[in-house]
Amino acid sequence: MPAFGRTMLTHWHLDPQVAYLNHGTVGATPTRVLAVQQAFRDDMERAPARFLLRELTGTFPAPWRSESRLREAARSVAGFVGARAEDLVFVTNVTTGINAVLQSSQLGSGDEMLITDLAYGAVTMAVHAVAQRTGARVRTVSIPFPPSSSGAVVSAIRDALTDRTRLAVIDHVTAMTALVLPVAEIAEVCHARGVPVLVDGAHAPGSVDLDITDLDVDWYAANLHKWALTPRSCGFLWARPDRQADLHHPVVSWGRDKGFLAEFEQHATHDPTCALSAPAAVALLREWGWPQVRDYIHNLAWEAGRRLTARWDTRLSTPEEMIGAMVTVPLPEAAGSTDADAAALRLALLEEDRVEVQLHASAGRLWVRVSAQIYNDITDIDRLANAVRQRLVVSSVESR
Ligand SMILES: Cc1ncc(COP(=O)(O)O)c(C=O)c1O
Structure with missing residues (x-):
């Protein structure tokens, strides 16, 4: 150690x-993770089509592999964050994961989305953009900083839920104010009113214990390129099994309407080596x-x-x-x-x-x-x- x-x-x-x-x-x-990423790049450059079309997602047959490279990487990350691999997909960053959920949600005029005034600016903008497109309203809960207790945050959110609330967007760790919020308790009060919960976990993996299944939320988007030590452009989106069917990547591509994994894995050309290096980052955190x-x-x-x-x-x-x-x-x-x-x-x-x-x-x-x-x-x-x-x-x- x-x-x-x-x-x-x-x-x-x-x-x-x-x-x-x-x-x-x-x-x-860490340099060791960057070296692993470079090794993946070298592999990819030796046989780019084989790597990207056959091995990465299994779009075309690769009889020499029992599992695609992305699924293998997802399995390792899922084990670190308390999830099943089949419920977790890589995204470029948490912002993309959050936009996927927001843009897939079926909202109409009169519906409300709840967010707190501690939310990250770009996430708040994404919520307002969806409200503008759908006619839904945004209800912003004011959380006094610093709060007296985590219970005070739960109460503020509970008091802001209405019969019209259709979605709550909650941080796990807030941005500027750096507060770890009681996500499980917040999810409980939201679910008691039938409100699904989308968590912005940008800072959580690798900085606090994370067991997504235990939190009992509906969607959990996070970055690995902050505290989980992966190269940049690495986040994930987790969705509860019953929330996966209607979920779309914000950029329409080949996986459209082919199921959760295809939706997020069979999309436009990009460098996947950051996601493939995630197991090395997780292994390093475990080794340390x-x-x-x-x-x-x-x-x-x-x-x-x-x-x-x-x-x-x-x-x-x-x-x-x-x-x-x-x-x-x-x-x-x-x-x-x-x-x-x-x-x-x-x-x-x-x-x-x-x-x-x-x-x-x-x-x-x-x-x-x-x-x-x-x-x-x-x-x-x-x-x-x-x-x-x-x-x-x-x-x-x-x-x-
Ligand atoms: C709470 C929170 N959400 C979202 C983000 C956005 O992260 P990214 O730019 O990797 O999508 C940040 C970035 O610091 C953040 O602090």
């Missing part, structure tokens, strides 16, 4: 000069020790929240049960309050202090979202804490 922390950077191409605290926005792939990885990144995120707020004299009030591998904390008021302040500080931290971190303005102040990966340790957090403090000291001296 390796010792986690900055020494793990030897497994990545990341610039060691930079404290990379932004794995949640743009994940980074998944429970140890999960605990390390959670503990570092929690400690980051405590240490940053102590150093900046602000408050961390998010309950620990709602924190996974990321934490969002307020900056001191003197750091600014506008989008322009956030952009300027983020750029200065990157260019001058060599700290890459997500930073945004909300509710009249700035917030930083720290991602904790196994290549980070407390020295990265201290670097961020000191850099911000130093900047505030300098700006207060200059304004005197």
